[in-house]
């Protein structure tokens with residue numbers, strides 16, 4: 639998905655709009671309905687936004703608490719199919735034992751969040767819970783994750799049942815496969831893809847990529863988004879991610895003169 643192809647499609651949309659405007663008096667109401675609502679359920683397909691993450695990685699929790707909730711602003715969610723894949727840099731042995739980068743606590747919370755995704759398939763429901771857990775993680779209070787049930791008024795029992803029955807482990811094995819099958823392979827977390835395009839160090843700009851990938855009428859959230867993908871925006875970045883072989887995450891300086899803008903957000 640290049641900037642140039644976005645420009646080309648913008649131009650054709652613009653041309654269509656101009657054409658529609660100029661000839662609207664000749665169009666039947668049926669034609670107008672079809673042409674003016676390409677983002678409706680029968681129109682353009684939603685954009686797949688997928689986050690591959692692990693529950694205790696600091697940059698994952700920061701992304702999930704501070705950036706990802708933007709999907710709920712200005713209609714962006716209407717054009718997104720969000721998938722959360724709580725597995726990340728975990729490793730799977732031949733006898734199906736999962737070892738997590740930040741230890742057993744991370745495997746536990748990965749599984750809890752996998753259960754939340756399963757038990758509450760509605761996005762707003764599981765997202766609220768997972769965001770609540772990750773907010774505790776982000777505040778160095780991860781042991782208090784269990785208070786998210788009462789805080790949100792959610793039932794705890796289905797999650798306990800999912801975890802204790804071993805079903806959560808099965809979900810994690812599924813996520814191990816999905817993560818392992820990634821092409822290109824996951825290099826670090828958080829790892830964000832937009833329609834299978836890996837954003838890599840551009841992950842915080844997911845909104846721009848989602849907007850550019852969407853072929854229908856763009857929501858208010860997309861106003862001006864195409865301006866962000868420029869060579870200047872792509873260089874001079876700090877990369878805040880957790881690599882597979884790291885015990886503690888580090889901020890990699892990708893350029894000798896990094897802009898402060900990414901750090902300012904945290």
Ligand SMILES: *[C@@H]1O[C@H](CO)[C@@H](O)[C@H](O)[C@H]1NC(C)=O
Pocket residue numbers: 683684685686833834
């Ligand atoms: C989005 O994901 C679904 C399910 O994996 C897939 O069927 C669909 O083709 C994807 N859409 C795009 C535009 O990649």
